[in-house]
């Protein structure tokens with residue numbers, strides 16, 4: 001079980017993630033407005049437009065995904081289950097939660113799922129997309145490594 005103080009710290013980290021995400025959301029929005037204005041411009045050919053557009057969509061998907069995870073963690077924090085591994089029910093360490101506030105797995109389960117992801121990637125299925133969207137320990141997403 002986490003102490004009240006630890007919970008407060010994790011809530012602050014999650015709030016910070018939310019803030020960062022909404023900032024990204026704003027820049028994506030202004031980009032999308034510029035994008036609309038630029039449609040029909042001769043200097044950008046159609047395939048380029050399409051590529052920009054699909055990149056933008058992926059960005060939104062990732063943001064939505066992260067937002068969902070943060071909201072879920074806030075709920076888990078409220079009902080006192082944030083430090084319980086979703087997979088095996090073992091406690092997740094406070095240190096790990098602080099470093100990976102959106103994680104719902106203990107380190108053992110996480111490592112196992114990463115091994116499974118790697119095996120799938122090696123088998124040639126899955127383009128790494130799933131790993132990219134997941135809360136990868138190396139991901140550039142909602143980590144504290146910056």
Ligand SMILES: [Zn+2]
Nearest residue numbers: 085088106109
């Ligand atoms: Zn576990």
